[in-house]
Amino acid sequence: MIEAKALTKIFEIKKGDDIPAVVDLNLSIAQGEVFGFLGPNGAGKTTTVRMLTSLIGPTSGQAWVNGFEVGKQDQKIRRTVGVLTEHPGLYERLSAFKNLMIYANLHDVENAEKQVEKYLHMLGLWSRRDDPAGSFSKGMRQKLAIARALLHEPQVLFLDEPTSGLDPEAARLVRSFIEELGDQGRTIFLCTHNLNEADRLCNRIGIFKSRLIAVDTPANLRQEIYGRKVVFHLRTLDPAWKNSIENIEGVRDVQLVDQKFVVGMEDPEGLNPKIIRLLVENGADLLFVGELRHSLEDIYLQTLEEEGEIKDEL
Amino acid sequence: MNFKSIRTIIDKEWAEVFKNRMVLFTMIFMPLIFTVLPLVMLYFTGQEMGDMGGVGTADVPAEFLSACSSDMTGAECMQVYLVNQFLLLFMMVPVIIPVTIAAYSIVGEKTTHSLEPLLATPISTFELLLGKSLAASLPAIFVGWVSFGLFVAALPLLGVTKSVINYIAGPTWLLAIIIAGPLMAIASVNLTIFVSSRVNDPRTAEQISTLFLLPIFGLLFAQLAGVVVINVMVMLSFIGGMILVDIGMVYLGTSIFQRENILTRWK
Structure with a gap:
């Protein structure tokens, strides 16, 4: 659905003064996938979205969206994708209904009025359809902008910071709507700073800072960076047990933290019963056992930090 | 070319821009003043001349006599x-109104960030620019023609003689209103697009773009000073010049109004 090969965008500010915004981006996103695109401010996320939606041309490289090539079939791309830009960009003096009608007509949507009505109902804005968009709250504006991106039923959606600046309730509403869209089998390219949101919504995540630093499922990224770890909470702890656990085949490392053993391993499902048995046989009072789950924020920061270190070394 | 897209843009522009009081004021008040002012002047000069027992051709500046026909008193x-x-x-109307509309429609879209979602639709850049240009120019051309129509229609009611009416509804004025006016509207819209790419305030764009009024003022003062007498030849030369200016301005406008420019270079 979305494919990029060595996609690069370099902005020339002055002659000889170039800023590489996107460098050698290689990416393949399958139909129905919700792909999270994470990166700090100024990383080039919006530039990437603009290239993939045919708003700006790449300096080099190629990309295809919905089978259409960026730079060669731009109008076809724009006809088949939905874009939620960073700012809602609504016509504030015009009603919600009129705002959507304009876009329905530009996309040449059949039965435009019915389609507008459908999405206004779906996003809970029908009762405010005649009110100017300028009188809407931030959450309502964002919902209206999402409706605008969906009017022509695109199979590929680019959402740039969809919950940015929204209160928790509005953000939750928008998030559950994105979840619904994902369930409908639409391909979603989601740029976000909200790492919990990305963790919850995305099948795969790309960490990006001008270059794609890492790309995988959140679970694989966790494993890749930290490996799998299980925490054993004990009432009392004998440090000698550490050696016994380390001697079990498959255990990578054991750390002693307060009244807990943090055990690194690849196969907790196979090893946990062995470790529990060992501890109980040695008289340990086992309180809880659970897998240590690093947040996506940890992964993100760790990845960017490593990328910084690599660059420093170079 | 997709005419539905162009129509949609025009419809959107008008729906938005005409809700702006500043634009409405410019569209209604200025042409009204420009129409009433010459009528008032014609009425009073007619009265005055009657009271003075007639004015001779010697009272008219010598350079201007050529503009009067032989049967005129x-x-x-x-x-x-x-x-x-x-x-x-009357020639200022198609310059000022499109500048006001285009300044609010383009800079307004810039400040509310509504250009990017619009550019993400299948509309081509040319269709978008044409839609915006027509939305700004058509009301100006229409208002200019209506003001002139009202002006001509009111002339007999003020006792203006047939010879004077024939002159006003003659080739010099018709060339100015029907041809020069729309040409000036096109130029001023494209100048506004160029200026809009550099500023973030509609009023600034409007003020800079009204620089286009300078040639008209130049012509006005040249005529008052007797350097130029506006007649058919002068008007044809002016139209020829405006065609060249339009070509340059449309080229400038279309080269600046490109998706990538708007998104990455417009400040």
Whole structure:
């Protein structure tokens, strides 16, 4: 659905003064996938979205969206994708209904009025359809902008910071709507700073800072960076047990933290019963056992930090 | 070319821009003043000349006599001389109104960030620019023609003689209103697009773009000073010049109004 090969965008500010915004981006996103695109401010996320939606041309490289090539079939791309830009960009003096009608007509949507009505109902804005968009709250504006991106039923959606600046309730509403869209089998390219949101919504995540630093499922990224770890909470702890656990085949490392053993391993499902048995046989009072789950924020920061270190070394 | 897209843009522009009081004020008040002013002047000069027992051709500036036809009396020739100054006011209408509309429609979209979602639709850049240009120019051309129509229709009611009416509804004025006006509207819209790419305030764009009024003022002062007498030849030369200016301005406007420019270079 979305494919990029060595996609690069370099902005020339002055002659000889170039800023590489996107460098050698290689990416393949399958139909129905919700792909999270994470990166700090100024990383080039919006530039990437603009290239993939045919708003700006790449300096080099190629990309295809919905089978259409960026730079060669731009109008076809724009006809088949939905874009939620960073700012809602609504016509504030015009009603919600009129705002959507304009876009329905530009996309040449059949039965435009019915389609507008459908999405206004779906996003809970029908009762405010005649009110100017300028009188809407931030959450309502964002919902209206999402409706605008969906009017022509695109199979590929680019959402740039969809919950940015929204209160928790509005953000939750928008998030559950994105979840619904994902369930409908639409391909979603989601740029976000909200790492919990990305963790919850995305099948795969790309960490990006001008270059794609890492790309995988959140679970694989966790494993890749930290490996799998299980925490054993004990009432009392004998440090000698550490050696016994380390001697079990498959255990990578054991750390002693307060009244807990943090055990690194690849196969907790196979090893946990062995470790529990060992501890109980040695008289340990086992309180809880659970897998240590690093947040996506940890992964993100760790990845960017490593990328910084690599660059420093170079 | 997709005419539905162009129509949608025009419809959107008008729906938005005409809700702006500043634009409405410019569209209604200015042409009204420009129409009433020459009528008032014609009425009072007619009265005055009658009271003075007639005005001779000797009272009309010598350079201007060529503009008067042989069957005109001195008083009529004087009225033609005076009313000719107002022709230039009518020519300002298609410059000022599109500048106001285009400044609010383009800079307005810039400040509310609504250009990017619009550019993400299948509309081509040319269709978008054409839609915006037509939305800004058409009301100006329409208002200019209506003001002129009202002006001409009111002339007999004020006792203006047939010779003077024939002059006003003659080739010089018709060329100015029907051809030069729309040409000036096109140029001013494209100048506004260029200026809009550099500023973030509609009023600034409007003020800079009204620089286009300078040639009209130049013509006005040249006529008052007797350097130029606006006649068919002068108007044809002016139209020729405007065609060249339009070509340059449309080229400038279209080269600046490109998706990538708007998103990455417009400040």
